[in-house]
Amino acid sequence: MISRRRLITALAAAPVAASFPRAARAAYPDRPIRLIVPFAAGGNADFVARVTGDPMQQLLGQPIVVDYRVGAGGSLGADQVAHAASDGYTLLTGSNGPLTVNPFVQAKLNYDPIKDFAPIGLANLAPHCLAVSDAVPAKSLAELIALSQREGVTAGTSGAGSASHMTLARFNAATGANITHVPYRGGGALVPDLLSGNITSAMTEISTVLAQVGSGRIRVLGVAWVERSPQLPDVPTMIEQGVKEFTAASYVGFLAPARTPADIIATLEAALIGALNQKALQDKMLQSGAELVPDDLMTAKGFAAYIQREFELTRAAARLAGLTPS
Numbered sequence: 001m002i003s004r005r006r007l008i009t010a011l012a013a014a015p016v017a018a019s020f021p022r023a024a025r026a027a028y029p030d031r032p033i034r035l036i037v038p039f040a041a042g043g044n045a046d047f048v049a050r051v052t053g054d055p056m057q058q059l060l061g062q063p064i065v066v067d068y069r070v071g072a073g074g075s076l077g078a079d080q081v082a083h084a085a086s087d088g089y090t091l092l093t094g095s096n097g098p099l100t101v102n103p104f105v106q107a108k109l110n111y112d113p114i115k116d117f118a119p120i121g122l123a124n125l126a127p128h129c130l131a132v133s134d135a136v137p138a139k140s141l142a143e144l145i146a147l148s149q150r151e152g153v154t155a156g157t158s159g160a161g162s163a164s165h166m167t168l169a170r171f172n173a174a175t176g177a178n179i180t181h182v183p184y185r186g187g188g189a190l191v192p193d194l195l196s197g198n199i200t201s202a203m204t205e206i207s208t209v210l211a212q213v214g215s216g217r218i219r220v221l222g223v224a225w226v227e228r229s230p231q232l233p234d235v236p237t238m239i240e241q242g243v244k245e246f247t248a249a250s251y252v253g254f255l256a257p258a259r260t261p262a263d264i265i266a267t268l269e270a271a272l273i274g275a276l277n278q279k280a281l282q283d284k285m286l287q288s289g290a291e292l293v294p295d296d297l298m299t300a301k302g303f304a305a306y307i308q309r310e311f312e313l314t315r316a317a318a319r320l321a322g323l324t325p326s
Helices: 004-013 022-027 044-060 072-082 096-104 141-150 163-175 187-196 206-215 262-276 279-287 300-321
Strands: 033-037 064-068 090-095 117-133 153-157 179-183 201-205 218-223 249-257
Touching (some): 033 044, 033 072, 044 064, 044 117, 044 249, 044 279, 072 090, 117 163, 117 206, 117 262, 117 300, 141 218, 163 179, 187 218, 206 218, 262 279, 262 300
Parallel strands (some): 033 090, 153 179
Antiparallel strands (some): 117 201
16 A cells, blocks of 8 residues: 555656646746745744745745744744735744744734634654753763752753743653753754753754764753654653653744635645655755654644644643743
8 A cells, every 4th residue: 555655745746736726726826925934044944944945836836935024033924924915925934933832922912823824734843852961970861850859950942932941841840850941042052051061951952962962972861752863763752761742843834824715725735745755855854853744744734733732732831831921
């Protein structure tokens, strides 16, 4: 029996028009599509927009123009897409911040992340991990948890209210660890302090520490995913180490304004699936430390359910972290 991923790949290789809905095929798209990235160039959202947008525009037959709208932790760009015309020509590169974190840390959002967008599909999953410098004696999660209960243990994250901060709050609650949060301005900013011993550990995306792991200067104790990372096959998952059903990742997907016609969403969904099943793109994603997106999450329906789940997990994590909108 042919797998669903192989079937989708085969369809993506066929003439593109044949895979798109007939109604959408006649009229959409007939001009360039604007893809808003609500963060500065160089980050994960920018990376995903560019490596995914290029094959998507080839499949759609129209340019996809990346447009940076930076500010308010991603909320500024999300707000612009939420209030754009529902015609499929303004899309959002959506991630944890504007979709499932900011509602619990920002008091004045001008959009509803659940009601004001039409999900197209998930494009990238970057699992979180707990890492320490090689000087830290703990060799497993259990040893780090025990260390935190005996003496002061700190963990850096990408910032107060960030996705990795929420993961740390959930981890403390799930394990009984006593790890003190140290916020930084982005994942890359914490690496020097981790290496120097100014912080004991870091809860961050695998991609943040992957280069230092290769040099032996940083050790990953556990990955917050359902299976081991292809980049770190010798590192057990947190689930394997007894943290039941514990997964966490930074994610990036594409969304359109709410009320965008279903045939346009289906056209964009087909282009995204075709792009994500190209081996060249998959290789780039894996090299970045990401996981390949499961088939069901590439779809509009699957991504919508994923956002709803992450929204509720973040609501609980914000409560655990003592965060209130401000």
